[in-house]
Amino acid sequence: MYDFEFYNPTRLLFGRSSLEQLDTLVPNDARVLLLYGGQSAKRNGTLAQVSQVLGKRICAEFGGISPNPDYHQLLQAVEQIRQQKLDFILAIGGGSIIDAGKFIAAAVPYQGEPWEILETDGRHIDQALPLGTVLTLPATGSEMNNCAVISNSTLGLKRSFRHPSVFPRFSVLAPQLSFSLPQPQVANGVVDAFVHVTEQYLTYPVDAKVQDRFAEGLLLTLIEEGPKALAEPENYRVRANIMFSATMALNGLIGAGVPQDWSTHKLGHELTVRHGLDHAVTLAILLPAMLRLRKTAKHAKLLQYAERVWQLSDGSEEQRIDAAIEQTRLFFESMGIKTHLSDYGIGHEAIAPLLENLERQGLTQLGEDGRVDLELSRQVFQASL
Ligand code: NZQ
Ligand code: ZN
Numbered sequence: 001m002y003d004f005e006f007y008n009p010t011r012l013l014f015g016r017s018s019l020e021q022l023d024t025l026v027p028n029d030a031r032v033l034l035l036y037g038g039q040s041a042k043r044n045g046t047l048a049q050v051s052q053v054l055g056k057r058i059c060a061e062f063g064g065i066s067p068n069p070d071y072h073q074l075l076q077a078v079e080q081i082r083q084q085k086l087d088f089i090l091a092i093g094g095g096s097i098i099d100a101g102k103f104i105a106a107a108v109p110y111q112g113e114p115w116e117i118l119e120t121d122g123r124h125i126d127q128a129l130p131l132g133t134v135l136t137l138p139a140t141g142s143e144m145n146n147c148a149v150i151s152n153s154t155l156g157l158k159r160s161f162r163h164p165s166v167f168p169r170f171s172v173l174a175p176q177l178s179f180s181l182p183q184p185q186v187a188n189g190v191v192d193a194f195v196h197v198t199e200q201y202l203t204y205p206v207d208a209k210v211q212d213r214f215a216e217g218l219l220l221t222l223i224e225e226g227p228k229a230l231a232e233p234e235n236y237r238v239r240a241n242i243m244f245s246a247t248m249a250l251n252g253l254i255g256a257g258v259p260q261d262w263s264t265h266k267l268g269h270e271l272t273v274r275h276g277l278d279h280a281v282t283l284a285i286l287l288p289a290m291l292r293l294r295k296t297a298k299h300a301k302l303l304q305y306a307e308r309v310w311q312l313s314d315g316s317e318e319q320r321i322d323a324a325i326e327q328t329r330l331f332f333e334s335m336g337i338k339t340h341l342s343d344y345g346i347g348h349e350a351i352a353p354l355l356e357n358l359e360r361q362g363l364t365q366l367g368e369d370g371r372v373d374l375e376l377s378r379q380v381f382q383a384s385l
Contacts, residue, residue, distance in 0.1 A: 001208040004257035010144045011170040014244065016236070018174045022053045022090075025132060025170045030088035031058045033081055035101050037065050037093045044180040046136060050092055060084055065093070068272055068279070069100040071115060071152040078107045078114065081129070091133045091168075094185075095140030095149075095192075095279075098133050102148035102166035105129040118150055122161035133171045138178055138243035139189035139280065141196060141250025143171035151273065156357070158269040173247065175239035183230055187335035188280035190226035193246035194219060194331075195283040199262050200255040202291065202301050203368040208258045212304070215254045219309050221245045226335055263366035264290050267377055270354045275346055284332035284339050289383035291325045293376065297369060341385050351381045 013021050026032060032054065034047065041047040042063070051059060062077045080086070081104065091101030105128040107114035117125060135143045142148065147162040181189075201215035222245055228238045248254070267290075268282030277285075295302060299321070306312040306324035313320070329339050338344070355374050358364065366372035372380075 001206050001211075001257040002259075006252055006256045007164065008144065008167065008252055010168045010251070012144065012173060012247070013170060014173040014240075016174060016176060018172045019049055019134065019177075020053060022050065022132075022134070022172060023055065025172075026054060026057065026088060026090065028057065031084070031086045032060070032088045032090055033077070033086045033104075034059055034061045035065065035077065035089055035091045035093075035097055035104070036061070036063045037067070037097050038063075040180060041092050041136065044136075044177075046092055046134065046177055050090070050134060060086055065097055065100045067094075067096045068149075068151045068158065069096045069103070071103075071118075071150055072154065074100055074103055074107070074150070075114065077104045081108050087129060089129055089131045091131065092136065094135070094137030094189075095142045098135070098140070098142040098168070099148035099150060101131045101133065101168075102128075102142070102146075103150050103161075105131045106161075106163060106166055115152065117161050118152070118159040120161075122163035122166075125161075125163045125165060128163070128165040131166065131168050133168045134177070135171055135173050135243070135247075136177045137181060137185060137189055138175075138239070138246035139192040141193070141247055143168060143173065144247050144251035147250075149269070156273055157361070158273045171247075173243050175236055175243045178239050178243065179234050181233075183233075183336060184278070186229050186233070187226075187337050188278050189246060190222050190229065190242060190335055191284050191332055191337055192280040193242075193249040194222050194226075195264060195280075195287055196246075196249040197222075197254065198287065199265060200258060200260050202298050202305060203259040203261050204298065205300050205304070206258055211254045211256065211258050214248075216305075216308050218245045218249050218254070223309070223331060226331070230335065259368040261368045263372040263377075266363050266366050267354075267358070267380060270357050271341075271346075273357070274354060275344065275350065277344060281337055281344075284337040285341055285344075285384050286380060288325055288329040288332075288339060289380045290372075291328070292322075293379055293383060294367070294372075295321055297367075297371065341381070346385075348382075348385060351378060354381060
């Protein structure tokens, strides 16, 4: 296991009645900006519940944040906070809203053009407004990490930054808030969390037994509970297990002291930027192809994955690995997500512009070993058609 530091200051409040605790979590004299997305938080009553619990506190609202939040829209929220002298952000929603909250929190006190925050991976941030979250979509893990992914429609880019000051101070995880999710979003959440685990687990062994077994536990839980979440949308126990899995998948724990990949995510962001595919859909398409093409570098961990996660012990090593990759793809399909680019009307001609965008950003040495270069990325897109 490599040396590591594990730091995570986010306080989790988990359970049916966790929302009520907002009253003790948000300072009494806070001037709060409630941040939310299109319609869901209003329609399913979450926003009203939050407002009720916050009682007499000064609350302003900024709604309408779109999935894959856009930089230009977020600047309006930055302006609102500065004008109204607000000092606390409460993000109510999924990864897009929480990421938006992190960016806004860092941008309000930032001197200079806030896009620099994304260009410099947050290196020049020195402070951020306090942020709390109420999670409505288990998927990204943003509720317990210090990373945010922001798109820029003008530049055609999707970039991320991280900084310790944007860890949420607290996150309220009330699984019943996810009952109203449409099926595709439930599936997206399960698949995104699954791939967060594989990006940190399917690399090469460093004898990190706790991280490996924790990762395998998360994968097994998602495989077991994912289909139930589609079949029984109001099963609290199922949603609770999925929500906790998604949070644990990307809060730094399973990634501590182990090599990490993230090439599937980087290539996936390009598909979202250019073709508008949901984040998790891009991962479901690319991961099987990535694993097939990286079988040699990932041999030992793929074999472990085949045995411990998919219980495959018959046949040659090569056969077991192939079967595990195919089971992974079929799992995504069983969640209702199609796993080929052609299923979304994307053909061969789309590949060159995707590669150009990767090159423009210097994303030419991806993966745990830096070996996912442009040629390998081309092969992954090609094999995903
Ligand atoms: O806009 P509304 O009407 O609220 O609808 C949303 C949205 O359309 C809906 N939704 C959320 N909760 C709901 C609900 N609908 C009904 N009932 C509820 N309870 O779901 C739709 C998608 O929401 P979004 O927040 O975009 O989804 P997700 O959580 O998948 O977030 C995706 C974003 O997170 C980034 C992705 O790149 C993408 O921009 N990621 C962030 C990461 C991080 N910060 O660590 C890591 C991830 O790998 C990922 O890149
Ligand atoms: Zn993801």
